[in-house]
Amino acid sequence: MRPDASLLDATGLVRRYEMRRGIFGAAVEVRAVDGVSLTLERGRTLGLVGESGCGKSTTGRLVLGLETPDAGSVAFEGKPMPPPGSAPWRALRARMQMVFQDPLGALDRRLTIGAQVREPLDIHEQGDAPARAAKVARLLAAVGLRPDQAARYPHELSGGQRQRAVLARALATDPALLVCDEPISALDVSIQAQVMNLLVDIQAEFGVAMLFISHDLRAVRQVSHRVAVMYLGRIVEEGEPDAVLHAPAHPYSQALVSAIPHPGKQGTRIVLQGDPPNPADRPTGCAFHPRCAAAVARCRAESPDLKARPDGRLVACHVAHAETALSRAA
Amino acid sequence: MSTLVALRGLKVSFAGQPALRGIDLSIAPGEALGLVGESGCGKSVTWLAALSLLPGKATIEGSATLGGEELIGAPARVLERVRGGRIAMIFQDPASSLNPVHRVGKQLAEALRLHRGLTGDAARAEAKRLFDLVGIPDAARRLDAYPHEFSGGQNQRVMIAMALAGQPEMLVADEPTTALDVTIQAQILDLLRSLRREFNMALVLISHDLGVVADTCDRVAVMYAGRIVEEAPVARLFAAPAHPYTRGLLGALPPITGPRRRLAAIPGGVPEPWAMPKGCAFAPRCAARIAACDAGVPSATELAPFHVAACLRAHEPAALEMEPA
Amino acid sequence: MLRFVASRLLRAAVTIVMVVTFAFVVLRLSGDPAQIIMGADAPPEAVDAFRTAWGLDQPVWVQYFHYFGAILSGDLGRSMRDGRDAIVLVVERIPATLALTLPALAIKLGLGIPAGIYAALHRNSPIDRALMILAVAGFTVPSFVLGLLLVLVFAVQLGWLPSGGQESWRHAILPVVTLGIGGAAVLARFTRSAMLEVLGQPYIRTASAKGVTWRDVVWGHALPNAAIPTVTIVGFMVGSLIAGAVVVESVFSWPGVGRLLVVAVGNRDLAVVQCVLLLVAMTMVSANLTVDLLYGALDPRLRSGARRSGAH
Numbered sequence: 001m002r003p004d005a006s007l008l009d010a011t012g013l014v015r016r017y018e019m020r021r022g023i024f025g026a027a028v029e030v031r032a033v034d035g036v037s038l039t040l041e042r043g044r045t046l047g048l049v050g051e052s053g054c055g056k057s058t059t060g061r062l063v064l065g066l067e068t069p070d071a072g073s074v075a076f077e078g079k080p081m082p083p084p085g086s087a088p089w090r091a092l093r094a095r096m097q098m099v100f101q102d103p104l105g106a107l108d109r110r111l112t113i114g115a116q117v118r119e120p121l122d123i124h125e126q127g128d129a130p131a132r133a134a135k136v137a138r139l140l141a142a143v144g145l146r147p148d149q150a151a152r153y154p155h156e157l158s159g160g161q162r163q164r165a166v167l168a169r170a171l172a173t174d175p176a177l178l179v180c181d182e183p184i185s186a187l188d189v190s191i192q193a194q195v196m197n198l199l200v201d202i203q204a205e206f207g208v209a210m211l212f213i214s215h216d217l218r219a220v221r222q223v224s225h226r227v228a229v230m231y232l233g234r235i236v237e238e239g240e241p242d243a244v245l246h247a248p249a250h251p252y253s254q255a256l257v258s259a260i261p262h263p264g265k266q267g268t269r270i271v272l273q274g275d276p277p278n279p280a281d282r283p284t285g286c287a288f289h290p291r292c293a294a295a296v297a298r299c300r301a302e303s304p305d306l307k308a309r310p311d312g313r314l315v316a317c318h319v320a321h322a323e324t325a326l327s328r329a330a
Numbered sequence: 331m332s333t334l335v336a337l338r339g340l341k342v343s344f345a346g347q348p349a350l351r352g353i354d355l356s357i358a359p360g361e362a363l364g365l366v367g368e369s370g371c372g373k374s375v376t377w378l379a380a381l382s383l384l385p386g387k388a389t390i391e392g393s394a395t396l397g398g399e400e401l402i403g404a405p406a407r408v409l410e411r412v413r414g415g416r417i418a419m420i421f422q423d424p425a426s427s428l429n430p431v432h433r434v435g436k437q438l439a440e441a442l443r444l445h446r447g448l449t450g451d452a453a454r455a456e457a458k459r460l461f462d463l464v465g466i467p468d469a470a471r472r473l474d475a476y477p478h479e480f481s482g483g484q485n486q487r488v489m490i491a492m493a494l495a496g497q498p499e500m501l502v503a504d505e506p507t508t509a510l511d512v513t514i515q516a517q518i519l520d521l522l523r524s525l526r527r528e529f530n531m532a533l534v535l536i537s538h539d540l541g542v543v544a545d546t547c548d549r550v551a552v553m554y555a556g557r558i559v560e561e562a563p564v565a566r567l568f569a570a571p572a573h574p575y576t577r578g579l580l581g582a583l584p585p586i587t588g589p590r591r592r593l594a595a596i597p598g599g600v601p602e603p604w605a606m607p608k609g610c611a612f613a614p615r616c617a618a619r620i621a622a623c624d625a626g627v628p629s630a631t632e633l634a635p636f637h638v639a640a641c642l643r644a645h646e647p648a649a650l651e652m653e654p655a
Numbered sequence: 656m657l658r659f660v661a662s663r664l665l666r667a668a669v670t671i672v673m674v675v676t677f678a679f680v681v682l683r684l685s686g687d688p689a690q691i692i693m694g695a696d697a698p699p700e701a702v703d704a705f706r707t708a709w710g711l712d713q714p715v716w717v718q719y720f721h722y723f724g725a726i727l728s729g730d731l732g733r734s735m736r737d738g739r740d741a742i743v744l745v746v747e748r749i750p751a752t753l754a755l756t757l758p759a760l761a762i763k764l765g766l767g768i769p770a771g772i773y774a775a776l777h778r779n780s781p782i783d784r785a786l787m788i789l790a791v792a793g794f795t796v797p798s799f800v801l802g803l804l805l806v807l808v809f810a811v812q813l814g815w816l817p818s819g820g821q822e823s824w825r826h827a828i829l830p831v832v833t834l835g836i837g838g839a840a841v842l843a844r845f846t847r848s849a850m851l852e853v854l855g856q857p858y859i860r861t862a863s864a865k866g867v868t869w870r871d872v873v874w875g876h877a878l879p880n881a882a883i884p885t886v887t888i889v890g891f892m893v894g895s896l897i898a899g900a901v902v903v904e905s906v907f908s909w910p911g912v913g914r915l916l917v918v919a920v921g922n923r924d925l926a927v928v929q930c931v932l933l934l935v936a937m938t939m940v941s942a943n944l945t946v947d948l949l950y951g952a953l954d955p956r957l958r959s960g961a962r963r964s965g966a967h
Contacts, residue, residue, distance in 0.1 A: 051511035158599045188368040189538055193582035193595035200592070215512060222584035222593065245586055259516035261541030262586055263568040269545075271520050272513045275481040383863055406869070414866035421864075427857045430956055431879045440875075441865050476955040492865065 007176055007209050008040040012072035013062050019280055030279045032058040034233035045210040047224030049217055051276050054230040056213045060179045064096055065089055094124045094173035101182035103162035107154040113165045114150030120172040139168040160191035171206060179211045196222050217260055221245055229253045232277050232287040235306055238314040249315045251292045294319045334359045334532055340392035342379045347603040349375050351556035362533040364543025367553035370600050373536045377502045382409050415445040418493035422505040424485035428477035434488050435473030438495055445496035460491040483514035500532035519546050540579055552576050555611035562637040572639035574616045618643050663947060667940040674936040678929055683715055688923035692735050732926025741930040752911030755830050756896045762835030763842055763892060771846025793840025802833040802906040819908035830907040834900055838892055845888050849881040883953050886946055894942030898935040
């Protein structure tokens, strides 16, 4: 991996919120993101997977610069991220875009699809009028929409078609980075497949890098080149999708993989006890230790760092690294 | 094989728009059936209609019998006895499916009183036992909690406990895990499986996710646009799907093993209720479409014992290979 | 809990102070009490003497300061008309007003809420539509128009009921009805939408699926939830028990607090006006505070701080 191929470098991101327990309660600090570092390469997809409360959506917003981290930094194309709302930040929007879970909410009800796909070009003043019109036509074709659909309003399209329109709009200014936050969860199964194919096609055609955020490991495996598993604000494992899926190193990844509902699954199912943790009630030491079958005393006391194994897999687990050390020593 | 619940020719329409266009289904005692389909196929409407839980403006035709007793058009006191007492139903979003201003113990006690005549201490003891059964820790204290004090997974357990309170012969679970995290989903499905075995209770598991029904059900019925298009034992459905739509659904699932291939996505979308094709509803999206498909709705063809598919070309496996879209 | 109540009380106090200050300033800006009370043809020296006696020649902020000091020591001033204590004047009128507003409240609750519930349970039926048309008519027609219409029909045309004054219980009928109808209409509409919203919730379907009878679903499951938003409106109605009848009392010449207020404003009888306003502000504010506390009793989610499920 050449250093200059890295499009985005996020280091040690921390994001805290203050929450109040009830009307009369005390204030409590919630760490939505607690020390996340990730790298995105040009034209490649990083899948970010985890359950509710793990902080993946917040990470996506931090990466785009929509929120300022309380600690840590984000560097895009080698330059630090400007503060949100400033002029350089707004100019940077042409280079990075976001795709959300609810396509209907992401589109303006009162503008036609064509007008909305064109809007980023108008905002960033790219090309003259005929060039913009031609670009809109090309984008609609690229996402699989018909030219006549440019005159339609969002409510006249189906869920899958709306998500295509959102993608077309996101690609209008030729961004280098697309952050997709649960882009297919709200769609029917057969439409999910269409959109997953589309995302792969778009990456091939436009060379755009993607941060694909999802709770669905199957979808993440389908579109990603690398996958990072998050738990309670931290990355607990990172590696090649197939490797993580077939030989997960972290106990949480193991449970996650084993829980995937899939026809004809082999092997015993690991059923996790307990509920996903409350970020306001963070356990001491390793955040996963209360639900972990492999936890030892050290796990309660000390929070493990994300370290590389000899085979390149990144894992944040005392037990996983101890096992590797043992097997190496043996 | 005896039949517990039989649906015959069940049709439902809302203000003239058909939602269910003729369902024939039988459930045997203790059997687990998976009902799979995408949004709008009518999988939930089927059971809401059978239990007369649809709003007044729905028109229902056909028959739904429980142990021979007709439920469609039955008087209120029959329905109130059946609901919860013989057929229980749990729903998709557990957080909003429980009354926010009543303690969960009270909501459970209501079911116990209605169907087993338990009140006071006896009811409370039984409620605690049910909570233990479904795996809610610290049961005695949690009985006095409110729904918003539980997580999504725990709320679903409360719903299951409430459903079991009446000792029903069948449980209809309508997308019970869709709103839950994957690891919690595994817990809930595990629970449903073990409860079913323990009480020999029939289970209808409704889902849009084929993977979810794979582990839990004996038999699967696939629905499309208000009809059942294929029905088969689980292993056979996944090994040899006959209907093009079923094949399409299986092809749309991203594989977790093997090379990463382009997903075989079904082109187009589900037809709107007012624009339903004259013949087979799936024909406009089907790669194996022939002229005869548009002539009339295909009836169910039997391919093997207990495996039926509503497709004119079900006997020609080669013709039905879906091209990746 | 203590902090909650304390903060609400503080807000209540601030509200009351603002109301009183506002009234104080506006009254003094709107005309010369001395001139109005003494009459147009009184000699200027008499008017000046009046002014000095009542401290009206001082700068406004000095008067305010005195007034505030006086309130805090329990003295709410005197009427400039007849010299009696303002507070006594106001308090002796309260029973008369309550004789109208309490029965009217009974009508609002007893007519409005059942009508709203019935309309919600029989949505889009002819009765529902009729009730809603009546409800809209009921709260759009201003109370003085309604009052005068009723007087026209029942007092003048039919001669069944008297048109004004307070001589007998029969005199109370028309004003009570006038007051009650407007509120009942508002409540009917509001209760209907609260009920419809609740009946559309998933937990109602769960209750039916459990085998609960429709009657128990409505009374045990739906109503307790629909009560929560309805309590706000009822609280407001209770808060206006004292001052809610100003117009009606004037139309029907009913000697209550509202009538006193109107007359006092006309006379720029400062202390009386301020006293009434202070009383009204306190009643409203306490009603609101009670409603706030009642919410906690009715909606358990507010008590312990609902943990919002879902979104990460």
